[in-house]
Amino acid sequence: xxxxxxxxxxxxxxxxxxxxxxxxxxxxxxxxxxxxxxxxxxxxxxxxxxxxxxxxxxxxxxxxxxxxxxxxxxxxxxxxxxxxxxxxxxxxxxxxxxxxxxxxx
Numbered sequence: 001x002x003x004x005x006x007x008x009x010x011x012x013x014x015x016x017x018x019x020x021x022x023x024x025x026x027x028x029x030x031x032x033x034x035x036x037x038x039x040x041x042x043x044x045x046x047x048x049x050x051x052x053x054x055x056x057x058x059x060x061x062x063x064x065x066x067x068x069x070x071x072x073x074x075x076x077x078x079x080x081x082x083x084x085x086x087x088x089x090x091x092x093x094x095x096x097x098x099x100x101x102x103x104x105x
Contacts, residue, residue, distance in 0.1 A: 002075065005086045022040070025062060
């Protein structure tokens with residue numbers, strides 16, 4: 001089963017003592033033009049070959065623009081033994097809307 005988190009929950013998690021790692025699986029240009037501060041950008045198509053850059057023991061929240069690529073990435077990570085992965089529901093679209101709504105952006 002795919003665990004998920006919404007933008008508000010992710011905001012709270014990032015403010016806690018041990019925040020999760022954030023993995024952005026968008027393409028590099030997407031990561032540059034609409035960055036998620038502190039995220040590791042590994043495009044979905046390259047993720048399988050770059051798993052060694054991630055800590056399987058750390059909680060990881062995965063995001064993309066709208067949540068579909070990140071859901072695929074979560075399944076890939078789970079299949080590779082990463083047990084602490086969560087998908088950001090709605091991706092960057094939801095994240096940016098949350099920040100704008102709360103005047104945090």
